[in-house]
Amino acid sequence: MTPLLGIIASGISKSKAFTSFIAIAHFNSPYISTYGWSAGFGTKYSDPATLPAGDGSSVTFNPAGTVIAVGSNSATPIIAYPWSAGFGTKYANPATLPTSQGFGVAFNPAGTAIAVSHASSPYVSAYPWSAGFGTKYANPATLPTGNGRGVAFDSTGTTIAIAHATSPYVSAYPWSAGFGTKYSDPATLPTGGGNSIAFNPAGTAIAVGHDVSPFISTYPWSAGFGTKYANPATLPPGANRTNGVCFNQDGTAIALANDGNYISVYPWSAGFGTKYSDPATLPTGTGTSVAFNPTGTAIAVAHITSPYVSAYPWSSGFGTKYADPATLPTGNGYGVAFI
Numbered sequence: 001m002t003p004l005l006g007i008i009a010s011g012i013s014k015s016k017a018f019t020s021f022i023a024i025a026h027f028n029s030p031y032i033s034t035y036g037w038s039a040g041f042g043t044k045y046s047d048p049a050t051l052p053a054g055d056g057s058s059v060t061f062n063p064a065g066t067v068i069a070v071g072s073n074s075a076t077p078i079i080a081y082p083w084s085a086g087f088g089t090k091y092a093n094p095a096t097l098p099t100s101q102g103f104g105v106a107f108n109p110a111g112t113a114i115a116v117s118h119a120s121s122p123y124v125s126a127y128p129w130s131a132g133f134g135t136k137y138a139n140p141a142t143l144p145t146g147n148g149r150g151v152a153f154d155s156t157g158t159t160i161a162i163a164h165a166t167s168p169y170v171s172a173y174p175w176s177a178g179f180g181t182k183y184s185d186p187a188t189l190p191t192g193g194g195n196s197i198a199f200n201p202a203g204t205a206i207a208v209g210h211d212v213s214p215f216i217s218t219y220p221w222s223a224g225f226g227t228k229y230a231n232p233a234t235l236p237p238g239a240n241r242t243n244g245v246c247f248n249q250d251g252t253a254i255a256l257a258n259d260g261n262y263i264s265v266y267p268w269s270a271g272f273g274t275k276y277s278d279p280a281t282l283p284t285g286t287g288t289s290v291a292f293n294p295t296g297t298a299i300a301v302a303h304i305t306s307p308y309v310s311a312y313p314w315s316s317g318f319g320t321k322y323a324d325p326a327t328l329p330t331g332n333g334y335g336v337a338f339i
Contacts, residue, residue, distance in 0.1 A: 020293055021085070022338050024302055024309045025056030025070055028331030032056050032070050034087075037293065037338065041311070041325040048087040052079045058104050058289070058335035062111045062129070065339040067091075071102030071116060078102045078116045078125075080133070083339075094133040098125040104150040104196070108157040108175070113137075117148030117162050124148045124162050126179070140179040144171040150196040154203040154221070163194030163208050170194050170208045172225070186225040190217040196244045196289075200251040200268070205229075209242030209256060216242050216256055218272070232272040236264040244289040248314070249296040257287030263301045263310075265318075279318035283310040285332075293338040298322075302333030309333050 022041070023034045031052040036042030054074025061068050061083065068087070069080040077098040082088030100119035107114050107129065114133070115126040123144040128134030146166030153160050153175065160179070161172040169190040174180030192212030199206050199221065206221045214235050220226030236242065238260030247254050247268065253276075254268040262283040267273030285305030292299050292314065299318070300311040308329040313319030 020338055021061075021065075021083075022293075022300060022309075022311070022336065023059045023061070023068060024329045024333050025059040025289075025335035026302070026308055026329040026331045026333045027055045030330070031072065032059060032068075033325075033327075033329040034068070035325055036085075037298070039298070039313070040322045044325060044327040045086050048081055048090060050090040052076070055331070056334060057102055060105050060107060060335075060337050061339035062107045062114075063109055064111055067107075067111075067129075069105050069107070069114060071105040071118075071335070073101045077118055078105060078114075080114070091132045094125075094127055094136060096125075096136040103148060104152075104163075106151045106153055108153045108160075109155055110157055113153075113157075113175075113177070115151045115153070115160060117151040117164070119147050123164055124151060124160075126160070128177070137178045140171075140173055140182060142171075142182040146193075149194060150209075152197045152199055154199040154206075155201055156203050159199075159203075159221070159223075161197050161199070161206060163197040163210070165193040169210055170197065170206075172206070174223075183224050186217075186219055186228060188217075188228040192241070195241060196257075198245045198247055200247045200254075201249060202251055205247075205251075205268075205270070207245045207247070207254060209245040209258075211241040215239050215258060216245065218254075220270075229271045232266055232275060234275040237261040237278075239264075243287060244301075246290050246292060248292040248299075249294060253292075253296075253314075253316075255290045255292065255299060257290040257301050257303070259286045262287040262303055263290060263299075265299070267316075276317050279310075279312050279321060281310075281321040288333060289335045291336045291338050298338075300336050300338070302336040304332045309336060 058071035104117040150163035196209035244257035
């Protein structure tokens with residue numbers, strides 16, 4: 001199971017029919033499904049001519065909205081395509097592939113680098129990006145300690161962070177066309193395996209979704225971890241892990257995709273506010289990834305069990321669930337992203 005940071009970006013040249021797009025990475029061929037988005041799901045776009053080589057674990061768009069990248073549980077852990085209201089011809093694979101399943105994928109804010117968190121050492125791989133993969137950057141001098149499950153850049157592009165399976169469960173590094181010296185671990189570590197990671201839009205907070213109560217750990221961020229914020233007063237109900245985490249576009253809400261309640265959202269202002277009421281119609285299975293659309297007016301969660309993705313209007317709370325896509329993803333949803 002793999003989380004994914006939901007990447008939010010703007011500036012794409014949109015089609016006349018839709019204001020934005022939504023993508024779901026999923027099990028079973030074609031492994032990636034994309035739809036127009038305009039207050040609900042539009043018609044599914046044609047599948048790529050060259051499919052990912054195996055089950056989709058994660059998905060993101062580059063900040064300009066001109067590239068879509070898919071993390072894959074296959075011998076080709078990262079796949080990328082041009083995107084312009086549909087898939088272009090697949091980009092050549094990196095000359096040096098990640099060493100195992102691509103769990104998480106993220107572009108830096110300038111769109112000049114792409115990073116993949118993956119299941120075996122070195123647990124994270126990063127590449128220059130310019131209409132294709134460049135030569136792999138050197139590994140961090142101090143590697144993450146285990147299975148890399150989530151990866152994120154901060155909004156300035158000067159930090160990269162990885163959520164991983166073994167203590168300290170999160171590792172962060174300065175970033176400047178490559179990994180700098182690892183930052184010190186948080187004084188209070190997450191309590192279990194890190195599954196997902198996100199910075200708030202201002203780059204002043206970092207959130208780690210993880211196994212073991214309280215399932216989410218958040219810290220101030222300023223070139224290093226600050227003192228851990230207090231846990232939410234109401235933890236995700238019944239959860240035994242948080243698989244996905246993201247902030248909305250203005251940093252006033254934090255959303256979790258989890259095993260118990262499937263989706264939980266809290267106000268955010270240098271700490272957790274009172275949990276928002278759950279949606280009237282919950283997702284049908286374990287939440288694996290969560291994303292807000294670029295305007296913050298919709299929220300989507302990828303999940304296990306059909307329809308594999310659920311989306312809702314968002315305005316300081318959940319609206320009535322949008323109708324499911326007319327053509328559903330073909331298997332368990334493991335990543336979701338808007339552009």
